Amino acid sequence: MTVSPFASALDCLTRVRGVTAALVADERDGILVDARLHVGQRGDRVAALAASLYRKARLSAGSAGLGQVGFLQLEAANGRVCVVGRGDLVVVAVASLDANVGMIRVELLRAAEALA
Amino acid sequence: MTTAVVERWVEAPLETFVRDSGVSIALLLHPSGQVMAQHGFARAVDVMTACALAAAIHASSGELGRTLDGRPFTQLHHAGAERGISLTEATTRAGRFLLLAVFDHATSLGIVRLYAEEFAGALALAAPAPPQHLEPALAVNFERDLNRNLAVLFGRA
Amino acid sequence: MARRIAPGHAGAAKGIGFIHFGRGELAEAERVLSEAAEASPADEGLRSALAYVRSATVTADGRSAVVPSSDASDAPVADRPQVTEGGMASDSRDLFASVLVDSTRTALLLDRDGLVLAGAYYTGDGRDVAEEIGAHLSGVSDEAMRTTRHLGVGPWRAIVFEAEAATVAMAPSGDEGLLVLAAGGATPLGLTRRLLDRCAERARAWLGDAR
Numbered sequence: 001m002t003v004s005p006f007a008s009a010l011d012c013l014t015r016v017r018g019v020t021a022a023l024v025a026d027e028r029d030g031i032l033v034d035a036r037l038h039v040g041q042r043g044d045r046v047a048a049l050a051a052s053l054y055r056k057a058r059l060s061a062g063s064a065g066l067g068q069v070g071f072l073q074l075e076a077a078n079g080r081v082c083v084v085g086r087g088d089l090v091v092v093a094v095a096s097l098d099a100n101v102g103m104i105r106v107e108l109l110r111a112a113e114a115l116a
Numbered sequence: 117m118t119t120a121v122v123e124r125w126v127e128a129p130l131e132t133f134v135r136d137s138g139v140s141i142a143l144l145l146h147p148s149g150q151v152m153a154q155h156g157f158a159r160a161v162d163v164m165t166a167c168a169l170a171a172a173i174h175a176s177s178g179e180l181g182r183t184l185d186g187r188p189f190t191q192l193h194h195a196g197a198e199r200g201i202s203l204t205e206a207t208t209r210a211g212r213f214l215l216l217a218v219f220d221h222a223t224s225l226g227i228v229r230l231y232a233e234e235f236a237g238a239l240a241l242a243a244p245a246p247p248q249h250l251e252p253a254l255a256v257n258f259e260r261d262l263n264r265n266l267a268v269l270f271g272r273a
Numbered sequence: 274m275a276r277r278i279a280p281g282h283a284g285a286a287k288g289i290g291f292i293h294f295g296r297g298e299l300a301e302a303e304r305v306l307s308e309a310a311e312a313s314p315a316d317e318g319l320r321s322a323l324a325y326v327r328s329a330t331v332t333a334d335g336r337s338a339v340v341p342s343s344d345a346s347d348a349p350v351a352d353r354p355q356v357t358e359g360g361m362a363s364d365s366r367d368l369f370a371s372v373l374v375d376s377t378r379t380a381l382l383l384d385r386d387g388l389v390l391a392g393a394y395y396t397g398d399g400r401d402v403a404e405e406i407g408a409h410l411s412g413v414s415d416e417a418m419r420t421t422r423h424l425g426v427g428p429w430r431a432i433v434f435e436a437e438a439a440t441v442a443m444a445p446s447g448d449e450g451l452l453v454l455a456a457g458g459a460t461p462l463g464l465t466r467r468l469l470d471r472c473a474e475r476a477r478a479w480l481g482d483a484r
Binding site for chain 1: 286318368380405410411413416417421423424425426427428429431432433434435436437438439441455462474
């Protein structure tokens with residue numbers, strides 16, 4: 001069985017306390033590339049929405065003259081979504097509110113380096 | 117651009133789909149090629165052409181799926197340089213329909229597929245119960261029904 | 274060539290400085306403009322251009338980007354915001370100044386149409402580009418709303434993202450409005466998030482007083 005090139009990075013992400021899903025998606029198409037999910041989680045939806053959000057932030061920041069975007073976090077009442085992009089791909093972590101965001105950020109940036 | 121429908125129950129689900137997904141063109145049709153609703157087309161001849169092609173693509177890809185996988189393919193995506201198309205099925209008690217969507221960089225395939233799935237659910241909820249006695253679908257009526265539907269869509273009925 | 278013929282020519286210096294700036298060669302741009310400003314100390318245009326270049330940074334793709342500023346000292350006197358003795362802004366542009374403190378941080382309060390209600394976003398040459406910045410960034414909140422709705426994680430509370438020129442934080446405010454905060458690169462992510470909350474409190478108080 002072929003191991004995905006993203007397997008190691010995703011495994012590291014899911015080991016961070018509070019992370020409930022980790023995935024890699026195509027930023028332009030919003031299509032799932034690889035994922036670590038729990039049963040019942042819709043990785044395709046997370047991929048599409050997170051990629052679209054990141055892309056919007058990246059294009060908006062560029063238009064506003066703020067340069068390229070690195071780490072992005074969306075915080076909601078019952079959870080958070082963290083994204084880092086590199087090239088055509090984004091790495092996404094879905095986590096609970098009490099998750100260690102600093103650690104998630106470190107692992108996402110590390111995973112993004114591995115995408116390059 | 118406005119949405120035009122042959123039957124009223126299709127309107128709300130299709131308008132929601134177009135608004136949420138960000139597609140530039142949407143077409144709802146029977147697998148036979150009869151148009152049910154459209155958004156973004158300016159000419160009836162374009163709708164006829166798109167319906168015929170979409171129905172043919174769906175039929176041949178279905179056969180390809182049966183040959184390769186034992187069951188028909190139900191979703192199709194073509195990626196172009198500037199725009200892409202998505203062709204998906206929606207099954208309701210009023211019958212099976214095809215949704216053709218054309219989109220560009222303003223949205224993404226993932227988002228279009230997400231909302232196409234929601235559209236299929238909304239369409240199934242909105243569909244009326246089928247009539248007790250159905251007329252047989254005759255080839256002689258096809259062109260009559262097609263022309264009537266196009267007239268409704270383009271305000272000539 | 275123009276500078277060899279007329280080394281202190283202000284117009285030539287500004288033009289060449291602009292070329293360097295466009296290429297992301299900030300050090301060269303600053304050197305050319307500094308030399309020209311020394312030769313022509315009374316030239317206001319040179320002073321403004323130099324301030325603009327000094328407030329810029331270079332992004333990874335080689336372009337120049339302007340770090341946000343709440344410092345309006347280069348703006349015309351008539352446009353500079355005034356502050357009352359009690360610390361609240363008599364001009365809505367200065368609403369968040371006492372919360373943000375540092376001039377490399379700035380905040381905007383936008384209404385549901387993406388138009389600026391309060392706050393300012395000054396470039397290095399003193400131009401308030403708040404309307405443009407607000408227009409560009411306000412679309413991100415629509416995506417946030419859609420994402421949280423479909424993922425079932427409850428209503429969105431904040432977005433924070435790190436860009437090359439600034440860390441940007443956004444939060445919903447009031448009646449479908451939006452609060453946008455931009456902090457220069459030296460502001461840590463956690464502090465940016467806390468400042469967002471404090472700006473949100475200030476916005477709520479101000480909106481309440483305005484009704």
